Amino acid sequence: MTTTPPSWITATPPTPNGPLHIGHLAGPYVAGDVLRRFLGAEGHDVLYTTGLDDHQTYVPVRGAKDGGRSGEDVADGHTETIEHVWRTAGVDFDQLVHPRTDPGYTEFVQEFLQRLYDAGHLVARTRPLPYCEPCERWLYEAYVVGDCPHCGSRSNGNACEPCGRPNDCADLLDPHCTLCGERPALRDCRRLYFPLAAFTDDLAAFWERVDMPPHLRALCERMAADGLPEIAVSHPGDWGIPVPVEGLRDQRIYVWFEMAPGYLREYSQARGHLPATPPAPVQFFGIDNGYFHALLFPAAFTAYDRSIPLPRAFVVNEFYRLEGLKFSTSRQHAVWAHEELARTSPDVLRYHVLADRPEGRQTSFSLTALARSRDHLTRDWNDWLLALFTAVADECDGRAPAEAPRGQLWDRLSTRLRQDVTALREAYGVDGFDTRRAIALLDEIVAGAAVFGHVSAHERDRPRGETAHRAALAGQLAVAAALSAWAAPALPHGSARLAALLGLAPGRRVHEDALVPPAPGTVLGTPAQAKEIFGA
Template sequence: MLSRSRHNNYTLILGVVAFRYLITSALPYVNYVPHLGHLVGCILPADVFHRFLDLKGIENIYVCGTDEHGTPTEVAAIKEHVTPKELCDKYYEIHKKAYEWFNIDFSVFGRTSGKTHHEMTQYIFRKLYENGYIFEQEIEMYYCPKCERFLPDRYIKGICPHCGEEIEGDQCDSCGHLIDHHEIIEPKCAICGTTPELKTSKHLFFDLPKLKDELKSWIKKNTHWPEYVRNWSLSLLENIKPRCITRDIIWGVSVPVEGYEDKVFYVWFDAPIGYISFTKELTRDWESWWKNEETRVVHFIGKDNIPFHTIIWPGMLIGARDGFVLPYYVKGVHYITWEGKKFSKSKGIGIFLDEVQNYPYPPDYWRYVLMSIYPENKDADFSWEVFKSRINDELVDTLGNFVYRVLSFIYRFFDGKVPQGELTEKDREVIEDVRKQIEKVESLFFEIKLRDALKEAMEIARIGNAYLNSEEPWKNKERAPAVLFVSANIVRVLSVVLWPFIPESCERIQDMLGIKERSWDKVKEFDFRGKINKPEILFKKVG
C-alpha cells in the first residue's frame, strides 16, 4: 500500500506530489490597455503561484491569452474606426509587451481569434447540443433604428435595475449582477445614443437549470474555496436561468447550426474555452491535462468573473460529458483602486501598463508592492504613498540592507569566502526559526494565500536583521565566522523564497552568491560555503 501524508491542500505519495497544476488567469479583453488593477487581479498572482510550483518541482503550466471576440471588441473597433481584427492585432501586442516587461512567465499566451480556438469552441458546443443542453427560442431584442442593428451586450447602456449605477453590457461592474437586456433601465444605443426598439430574433440557449443539481453538489464539495466565492456561487445558483449563447454580431466564433449563419457565439461562451484551446496550442498532449483527474485547474480571476467560472464554465464542462476536469480552485479577488478612485484612462486616474515603463522603477518594485496589497479578502487601494512606503521600508531597509550588510562584510573581511565557525545554541535557534518560517511560507503558497506568503517570506529578512544586530560580528571577531555563515545562508534562503515575487532581484542576489538555485526542497539546508562575487546595492529609495 502507498503511504500517504496530508500537508494542507496537497497529498504526498512516497514523498512525491501526486498531481499537476493547470493555472489560468482571466483572459484580458483586447478592447483596452490594461492597468495595474488588471495585472494584480489575475495575471501577476497566477505568475507568482506558477513560479512557486516550479521551485517545488511540481509539473504545471500557466495558460493565458487575449479574449478577442464579442461586442466589446466590435464597439471599440467602431469607436477607433478600424476593423475588429485590426483592433485585436494592435491590443494583443500591447498586452503581450506589457506582460513581458513585468516578467510574466506564461507557458502559452494565445488568442481566441485563432483557428484552434474556433474549432474547440464548436466541438464543445456540439457536445452540449448532442447531450440536450441547447435549445432554440425567439426573444425580443433591442434594435437601434438609426444604426440598423440589434444591440447585444456592450451595444446597449443604461441603469442597473439592482443598484442604480450606470451599466454597459450584460453585467454590472458595481454590484456584479448578470443583467438580461430587457431589465436595463433607460436603455440607449452605446454607439449613437438612440433609444432602441424591441424586435424578435431567434437565438440558442444553454439550459443551465438542467445542470443545477450537479453544479450545486459540486460547489458544496469545494470547501477549500474562499468562503465568499463558494457562498456567492451557491446563492446565484438558486435563481439560475438558461443563458443565451448567440449574438447578432459578426466578430466571433461562427455557430455550426443551419439558420445561424448570421450569428456568432456569445463571448462568455467561447472565452473560457480558450483555457483548453491554448493548452492544445501548447502541447499535443492537451488531453493529458484536461481529461486527467490528477490535474488541478486553478483559476485566478476578479470577483466580477466569479459567476462565469463557478457556474457557467463548469456547467459547460459537465454538460459536454467528455471527461473534462472541473476547476479545483477559483481565486476570485476583490478590486484595487487608485487613491480611492476607479481606474480611468480617459480621466487620467491610475497607471496603465503602457505607461509603467516611463517611470524610473524596475518591474520588481511594481510586482512587490502590488502583491503586498493583493486584494484577497477585501478591496485595496494603491497610492504613491503606499508605493513609497513598501519600497523604502521593506525592500530597501529590510531586505536590501540585510543582503548588502552581510555580503559586503564577507567580501571585505573574508576575501569573499563564506566563513564557518562553531555554531552556538543561539545560531541553531535562528536556523530553526528560519526553517519554521520557510514551512509557513510553503503552507500559505499551497493554500493560495499569496499576500500572506509574501509577508511571511519577508519575515525571514527581519529575523536575519535582528540576528545580525544582536550578534554584531563587526565587534566580535571570534563570533564573526559563525554569524556570517548563518547570515549568508539566510541570504540564500531569501533568494529562493522571494523569487516567485521578485525574480530579477533574487537572480541578482544569486549572482552575488555565485549560485543558481531553483529548488525549494533544498532551501532548508544551511550548507552554503561558497565564494561570493562583489556585492551591489539591490534597491534604491523612492523619493
C-alpha cells in the first residue's frame, strides 16, 4: 500500500455536563470517524483527535443545578459515559485529551497565552461585566442568560448559539443569573482581551483558501464587515486554568481560547512531540462553534506561530433537532446516545445519523424514523445477503463457485457499480464529503445487487442453466465483497462481519478493485451466520 502524507482530523471536544445525545453523533463524531476510516484504508497516516471540554462553565452550573455536586464530580461521571458511547458506536479516536488530568496540559495552555501576551497580542481592558449580588459571582458564559445583542435570540454569555456571534456578556439584553434568576448589576472588571481586527487581512486570506460551507463563510464576512471585535479571553472565576499574567492570576482562561492550544496538544500527545509543521487539519464541528474555528482559533494560531498550518477544510453540521427544538444537554432536551445504543445496534444508529446528517440544513430526529432505518437495513440489506448465502449453501455446498461473473446483466451492473464507487469515493473524501450521499450510494449498490439476484434466479429454469446461475451467484458475491469494503467507513461492524463470512480481510480500500468474488472453493459463512449482518 502506498504511503501518503499524514492527515489530521479533529472533532470539537464535547462538554461533560451531560451524556452525549444523538445530535452529537449526527454532528462531528461519527462523520469524522467515517473520514478517518476512509483515509486509513487509502494508506494515509491519519490521526483523529479530540478531548473533553472540562473547563466549560456549563459543567459546574450543571453540578449546582443537580443539588450542589462539584464540577469535578460532574465532569468525571459524564466523561466515562461519553467515552463508552464513542467505543460502542465505533468512533475510534487516536488521541483523547483530558484537560484536568493530562500532565503538562495546563502549562502548555498557559505558555500559549503568555506568549501572545508578551508579544502584545493580548491586552488588559477594564469593561463592564454582569455581577450577581445575591450569588456574589461575576456572570459570564453559562452563568448568565439574556437576549443576543445581534439576533435577539436567547443566549448565554460570550457566544450565541442561534446566530453564532460573540458577545461581551455586558451587552446581553435583559440578562439574568442562571443560578438564582436575579437581574445582575454591571461592574467594571479588568480582563484580558484579544483584538481580532489586527488579523483582518490574515483571516480574509485564510477564508479564501479554506474549504467551508456558505453559511459559515457568510458569518465570517458579516463579522469582518462590522469590524472584528475584541474577545475577552479571561474571566474572574474559580473554574478552569488560571491566567499566568501578573495582576490577573485570580482569573481563568476563557475555555474557548483554551481550545486553540488544546488542539495542538491533541496532536503533540498523539505524536509524542509537536512537529515544526503539523499537517493542516480537517476540522469537524457544529455551526454554533463556527466563529471560534474560523476566526478566533486561526487568529490565535497566527499570533502564536505563523508556521502552524491553518485548517484545510471545515466540515460543518447544522443543528439536529428533536421535536422541533435543538438537541441540548444543558436543557436536558435530548435522546441520550448511551440509552439508544443499549437498544439499537451501532450500525443501525450510524446508518441513520449519517443518512439524516444535518449537512447544509437542519434535520430532525425521531424514533419512528430510526425504526424505519432499522427495518430498511433488515429488509433490503440483510435479506439480500441472507438469500445469497442460502443460495450458495444450497447450490455450491457453501463454497465460492468456480464460475466467474459474466453475461449482459453482469456487464451492466458492474459498469454501474464502478460509477457508483467513483461517486462514493468522492462522498467519503475531504473535498466532497457528504455522508447523506454516501449512504444513498450504498443503498443504490445494494438495491442493484438484489435486483440482479432476483432476475438471475430464473437462470435455474433454463435447460443446462446451472452454470449461468452459479456465475450470477459469483457476481452477487463480488458485490458483497465490494460492499464489505465500500460500506466499512460508514458501517464498520457489519462490514467486518461480512468480510469475515467471505474469507476477506477487513479495512480494504473503497475502490473498484474490491469488486471481485472470493476465490473459487473458498468456504463461506453459513446462512445462520449471515442473519442480520448489518444491525446484528
